[in-house]
Amino acid sequence: xxxxxxxxxxxxxxxxxxxxxxxxxxxxxxxxxxxxxxxxxxxxxxxxxxxxxxxxxxxxxxxxxxxxxxxxxxxxxxxxxxxxxxxxxxxxxxxxxxxxxxxxxxxxxxxxxxxxxxxxxxxxxxxxxxxxxxxxxxxxxxxxxxxxxxxxxxxxxxxxxxxxxxxxxxxxxxxxxxxxxxxxxxxxxxxxxxxxxxxxxxxxxxxxxxxxxxxxxxxxxxxxxxxxxxxxxxxxxxxxxxxxxxx
Amino acid sequence: xxxxxxxxxxxxxxxxxxxxxxxxxxxxxxxxxxxxxxxxxxxxxxxxxxxxxxxxxxxxxxxxxxxxxxxxxxxxxxxxxxxxxxxxxxxxxxxxxxxxxxxxxxxxxxxxxxxxxxxxxxxxxxxxxxxxxxxxxxxxxxxxxxxxxxxxxxxxxxxxxxxxxxxxxxxxxxxxxxxxxxxxxxxxxxxxxxxxxxxxxxxxxxxxxxxxxxxxxxxxxxxxxxxxxxxxxxxxxxxxxxxxxxxxxxxxxxxxxxxxxxxxxxxxxxxxxxxxxxxxxxxxxxxxxxxxxxxxxxxxxxxxxxxxxxxxxxxxxxxxxxxxxxxxxxxxxxxxxxxxxxxxxxxxxxxxxxxxxxxxxxxxxxxxxxxxxxxxxxxxxxxxxxxxxxxxxxxxxxxxxxxxxxxxxxxxxxxxxxxxxxxxxxxxxxxxxxxxxxxxxxxxxxxxxxxxxxxxxxxxxxxxxxxxxxxxxxxxxxxxxxxxxxxxxxxxxxxxxxxxxxxxxxxxxxxxxxxxxxxxxxxxxxxxxxxxxxxxxxxxxxxxxxxxxxxxxxxxxxxxxxxxxxxxxxxxxxxxxxxxxxxxxxxxxxxxxxxxxxxxxxxxxxxxxxxxxxxxxxxxx
Numbered sequence: 001x002x003x004x005x006x007x008x009x010x011x012x013x014x015x016x017x018x019x020x021x022x023x024x025x026x027x028x029x030x031x032x033x034x035x036x037x038x039x040x041x042x043x044x045x046x047x048x049x050x051x052x053x054x055x056x057x058x059x060x061x062x063x064x065x066x067x068x069x070x071x072x073x074x075x076x077x078x079x080x081x082x083x084x085x086x087x088x089x090x091x092x093x094x095x096x097x098x099x100x101x102x103x104x105x106x107x108x109x110x111x112x113x114x115x116x117x118x119x120x121x122x123x124x125x126x127x128x129x130x131x132x133x134x135x136x137x138x139x140x141x142x143x144x145x146x147x148x149x150x151x152x153x154x155x156x157x158x159x160x161x162x163x164x165x166x167x168x169x170x171x172x173x174x175x176x177x178x179x180x181x182x183x184x185x186x187x188x189x190x191x192x193x194x195x196x197x198x199x200x201x202x203x204x205x206x207x208x209x210x211x212x213x214x215x216x217x218x219x220x221x222x223x224x225x226x227x228x229x230x231x232x233x234x235x236x237x238x239x240x241x242x243x244x245x246x247x
Numbered sequence: 248x249x250x251x252x253x254x255x256x257x258x259x260x261x262x263x264x265x266x267x268x269x270x271x272x273x274x275x276x277x278x279x280x281x282x283x284x285x286x287x288x289x290x291x292x293x294x295x296x297x298x299x300x301x302x303x304x305x306x307x308x309x310x311x312x313x314x315x316x317x318x319x320x321x322x323x324x325x326x327x328x329x330x331x332x333x334x335x336x337x338x339x340x341x342x343x344x345x346x347x348x349x350x351x352x353x354x355x356x357x358x359x360x361x362x363x364x365x366x367x368x369x370x371x372x373x374x375x376x377x378x379x380x381x382x383x384x385x386x387x388x389x390x391x392x393x394x395x396x397x398x399x400x401x402x403x404x405x406x407x408x409x410x411x412x413x414x415x416x417x418x419x420x421x422x423x424x425x426x427x428x429x430x431x432x433x434x435x436x437x438x439x440x441x442x443x444x445x446x447x448x449x450x451x452x453x454x455x456x457x458x459x460x461x462x463x464x465x466x467x468x469x470x471x472x473x474x475x476x477x478x479x480x481x482x483x484x485x486x487x488x489x490x491x492x493x494x495x496x497x498x499x500x501x502x503x504x505x506x507x508x509x510x511x512x513x514x515x516x517x518x519x520x521x522x523x524x525x526x527x528x529x530x531x532x533x534x535x536x537x538x539x540x541x542x543x544x545x546x547x548x549x550x551x552x553x554x555x556x557x558x559x560x561x562x563x564x565x566x567x568x569x570x571x572x573x574x575x576x577x578x579x580x581x582x583x584x585x586x587x588x589x590x591x592x593x594x595x596x597x598x599x600x601x602x603x604x605x606x607x608x609x610x611x612x613x614x615x616x617x618x619x620x621x622x623x624x625x626x627x628x629x630x631x632x633x634x635x636x637x638x639x640x641x642x643x644x645x646x647x648x649x650x651x652x653x654x655x656x657x658x659x660x661x662x663x664x665x666x667x668x669x670x671x672x673x674x675x676x677x678x679x680x681x682x683x684x685x686x687x688x689x690x691x692x693x694x695x696x697x698x699x700x701x702x703x704x705x706x707x708x709x710x711x712x713x714x715x716x717x718x719x720x721x722x723x724x725x726x727x728x729x730x731x732x733x734x735x736x737x738x739x740x741x742x743x744x745x746x747x748x749x750x751x752x753x754x755x756x757x758x759x760x761x762x763x764x765x766x767x768x769x770x771x772x773x774x775x776x777x778x779x780x781x782x783x784x785x786x787x788x789x790x791x792x793x794x795x796x797x798x799x800x801x802x803x804x805x806x807x808x809x810x811x812x813x814x815x816x817x818x819x820x821x822x823x824x825x826x827x828x829x830x831x832x833x834x835x836x837x838x839x840x841x842x843x844x845x846x847x848x849x850x851x852x853x854x855x856x857x858x859x860x861x862x863x864x865x866x867x868x
Binding site: 010011012015016017020023024026027028029030031038042043044045046056057085087088089120123124 | 248249251255258259264265268269270271498500501502548549550551552553554584586607
């Protein structure tokens, strides 16, 4: 049985990189007695894959990993057992069964992600009070943002492992708007097209001539293409699973 | 979010910020209002090394069991952060509370190897604590040292308020209670030191003075405080089963050197190798009850979630319940995806069987530590491993499918001749010959025999404490002789030889048997920028040599002399239970090439039987 775990990563855990979060969950599975399945061979390892790596320094309330179970456990028990053994800055939101076929794995499905961007020094308050009345960015950024997005194309240099090439990032920005709590955006994510929020913001800050502004990045959700319809275009990875009620 | 000592900007620009944020699973947090004593426990090396050390985990757990004490951890900031902290004047902090170490009651430093001495100064300096004990005030923490290097504390004596000599489980409670009592009564720092020095095993260096002969050797070492005893007795836990053991050790976020559950199966060693300091310091051999260890294994795996468990002790093959324990671990944990990591065991049918169960034969290698190439030399060092043991052990392993062997040796041992050096290559070749005796169609390609040598360093409290070392050039020459001998072997294409650098060995030699005068070189080298000397990419021998020049300390005095039978050693005031008379007897036997039987075969009267426990009473039954 395959299961998708959604978790949050915040506070000091933002200094723990992707590989170490994987190690953290491997150990957490054992501490929490989750009946996870192993591969065979001399050095068996847990069957576990993360949907979308999160960069160092970034916080998130919508991270995902898929695991395979070798035994039974209910969603409620699993979430409780895992949260009893988490650390300060990481907790499990849900533990849901998903379809078994490989094409439904988180890693293959990822299509988009939501981000909230706030000024670096307001990281904690901004993330705590989502509905703050006082806007965290200057008002004139509203118009600038509209103009920024109206450009027919936004060419930037994108670094890959081997080279640097110029790409148009505009089609990969699905949504970008200001709210009092910060800049919200939905960007292409996953193996096909992937756009990092810091690349968008660097380009935007250059556009408004405020390159010295320091920002904090917070991921809100990771999405898959809606398998059933075009509207909505995306559904959260979590919504593709269902709670295990009894075993 | 928990308060952090370092800003986001710093944490995002340094390597591995997880080294400095604390908050790991099983780390202990307490409220300041609930406690009386703040203890900062330091391993003066980088986080990944310090977190791998069992001793600190034992003390951390033991201290934090007390409601009135909060023990936190401190490690050396890596060189990147070291630079930032100096530039921005950020005081060194403890991981749990992120509070400055200088606000603590104690700073405990475990001293595991000599090459960390400059890191001790780094820690004190970054913590804004005066380097010299005599310059500290009522505001400063009590700086206490412990661990194997504390058995000759003299080279670093002036940097410490006190040393704890021996195993931590015995008198720390008394020391902490004394501290609390003194604080409550409004006593001063000096009042506390005067009380502490009366506790068994506590050495307060400033209460002692040394006079020297004209030739630089010690004339007298004596207490100058009326409360200070003239001899300090090593502390030992005789019942290692019913003592504290950390069953929920801290689980680091980042991969550390020892990323696994560690079961300490016994303390001490029955073997009596004459070069080995640990073998003498931790006498008598005391075993932990196997049923207790099984329970620990279960609890620790559950509480940490580690995917590997290993056994720890000197000469683990001598643990009498080894078979029982290893079989239990395999039966209970292997099918749960837990790796059983074995220490290097004596090769026999049992160890080969368990090794084939827990590791991939094609990838793993066998390890032997003959320490010397010739039988003559092995008799001198009392290493009971014979050529026959090695060849037959390797043979059994080769038949079982292994084809990689590692051999460890020492160069520069007392009485070593050119023939002894060449014997290293000859022995490696014999192992390879044994491999090629197996018919071609039954063996697994070529074999790979890797021999490594390090340079012998005489250590205090060993039978070789009187022995001379060599200088740097002589060491390199000896390695060259061995290298040359390897080229003359039949199976040279299957043999590899590498040797450790000699520069660090020379320094280690000075520090290991140094006296109080050495402190000035360590301080000078630190002032010149030396830290992390145990890291080859950080080690700067030129700076060290200049530090010796600047302070007028002669390396030759410490390393090149054979010490006289009656010489007073800087560490003579410490009583480890093993007598100097026994050590001298062993030195004489070594010179005659006579072997001394191990503690289970026969008692050799080393002195530790006075504790009436462990192997000393077991062998009398």
